[in-house]
Amino acid sequence: MVWLKNKYPILFISAIALFIGFVGCFKQDFIILKNSKFKEVENLEDIFIVQGYAALDTNNYASAKEAFANAYAINPNPSYLKEILGILVAQNQLEEAQKEAYAFLKQYPKDEVVRSVLVGILTNNKQFDLALKEAKTLLNYHKNAENYELISSVYFLRQDYKNASKYLQLAYNLNQSPFLLDKLAATHLLFLKDSKTALSLYETHIKTHGITKPIGDKLATIYLESKLYFDAARIYTLLFEETNLQDYARFVLEIYAKNKRLDLAESFLLKHPNINTRDALLFEIYRLQKNVKKSIQQAEMIYQNTQDSNFLAYKAMLSYESTKKRTKIYLQTIEKDLKEAAQKTNEPLYWNYLGYLMIDHDFNNLERVREGIKYIKKALEKDPNNPYYLDSLAWGYFKLKDCENAKTQMDKIPYSEIQKEEELKIHYQKILTCIQSKNKDK
Template sequence: MIKNILRIFLIIIPLFAEIDEDLQIFLGADALSNAEFKKARGIYADLYEKTKNIYYARELAIIDAGNGDLGSALQFALLYQNTTKDTKDLPTSKIIADSYIKKGEIQKAIILLESIIQQEESPMLDNILGTLYLNQKQLHKALVLLEKYYEFSNDEEALKKILAIHFTRNENHKVVERLQKFFENNWCSDDFCSKSIEIFKQFDKNDIANKIFKKHYEENPNIKNAKYYLQVLMNQEKFDKAEEIVKLYPFDDVLLLDLFVAQNKFKEASEQARKIYKQKNEAKFLAWSAIYYYQYHTNINKEDLQKVINDLNQAIEYRKVQREINRENANNEDAYFYNFLGYMLVEYNLDIMRGIELIKNALEIAPNAIAYIDSLAWGYYKLGDCSQAQNTFSNIPREQVGQDKELKKHFELIKKCYR
């Protein structure tokens, strides 16, 4: 009797174990379907620990990848593939390919993704593999997959990559054609609108840009569309029409400043820059106001010259304070201010030594700027240091000298300097 009872228990216990495992699998799948990833992971980790069934390692790889724990996901994916030799398993292969990409092992990622894409039609994979081909300059392969993905998604980022391929191949007409086709049935993000306008300008297709952005502005007259239309009008130098548009909307004052500068209306630009300086308390606008004031006065008198120098000095010192507060490095705009003031101090014999120091500050920021090298050479010339002037000016390529009236004038004078 006892033996019979033991025999029955020996039969029933494995059945209970199987039922419990099936129940845990059901609970794990249910947790996943309800996006309870932490709970699901706990269940599958427990199952793997108890059974060492390699298929639970596969589930753990997928769950960890979904949770963003890519290190653990990769570990389980490799464990699964190395144990089963199933190197064509899609979920774990994707995890391994993703790891290759993140580690910069692009060629390994490409080989693996080429295998995956043979098994699974996926627009997302087309985009990823196409982008990797582009990264490796395999332009034909990249174009085929990116075109396929773009046809599916109509995604701007994919179109940017397609345009980049045409740029690289010098297929400029295709760039313009693709943009025209895009604008027939789509509208653009802020970034892509601005980039498209610049591309049309670069290829001397402002007329096409005007047709596109004027039509859209007239159909949807709002400040954003007016801004794009303005950009096109300024590229076409249709300033009267641009000013009409500006007056209709509460545009940022900087846009109006740009419009004045584009028309060489330096008196209005100086006043506008000073107005912005008073509103925003940004020193750079005080500097620009002084520079435009100088450019407006073709025959500047001593009093006005001193006003320009005072404003530039104040702006430069204030900029230093603002950079320290914001923990910013000097930028190319600062370099321009340093050189402008430095050159004025040199040119008008007001303080040549300080002018040279300011120009050197500009060159620390932009060491290859030809205008600043010329300013420094001119400073040495004015100081009577012919050797330094000639050595400094020799850093300017000779072909550049012939293309610029001011450079040519300085070159001739410095060449004859023998003091």
């Protein structure tokens, strides 16, 4: 009887549920007789058995009861009484079923199945004291996980959560199933308000049996709700290692990022090379850590592996910013990489960076300035109102001593934006000084 293998649903017992499990408990014993279509029936008892199951197949409960009662009259086999009891429950005749169960147990007091059914009937009728009495009697005869769970259910409905958890613990000690673990942990967490014990139960289970997705998800959620973020990250790490689901890796990284632990994020990524976009994430971490050397190495490695021109540009820009010895030969290498990346991606950031670099390091060569202006204009074609690109263009015109045109470009930038950036303020002031100087000369 499948439903009796897990008696917790008895808390919400119904005629249909009991019928599914109870009626037909012994049907397999007689299935050959039924399929034989009476060809091999040798006695009246067998005929009644076949009639009983045939009636059950058509939901003719009255005929089924009569047939099993007739079979019992010929041969007092307790199996027939159990079938009748199951039919009564299926018909929702619980009062009659209760009487039949008590009568049965007078003859067969150690029968585990019928006493379990009786506990279910009493529980359904809210006769909790009687249900508890029968559940204790059942335990005296049969100490197993199912019956500990059953008595726990009765205590639970009595709102005696302490005893409910006590007997659930005894059940779990005998059968460490995830289902019992969840019920036990939930009782501690939700009804006893004891999150510490609930967490301990899950952690111990994981150490003994390993992690599974359902248990790991619940445990991580409890940790998050308790604001124990790094414990949640630890569980998500175990789940990722067990399932290889990328969402778990993302959860770990989000926790470390929100808690500003880039060092832990870096260690996690280095330990798990199977994380999607792992190399790019490592690059971003090195950049945020302002570890220029590692950032350049990572960008170079990614570019060599993927030929992604964005990382060629990142390497060039970081290389420029990492040194103060900006010789002409050194800059030519950086300009070459930036130009290649800009041409392949048409990314305005790269065009502007390349153009500004050539303007700022003109080496007294106005052709470099004009070439730089050409690149900045490419950037402005894509993003015409970008204040930094407009500043670069103004700076190019300033280097050509075209201060009026330089001011025209700067005037396109909101004054508040200029005041926010020190470099823009310096450029603007120099351009204004240049114009004032030319006006004096006039």
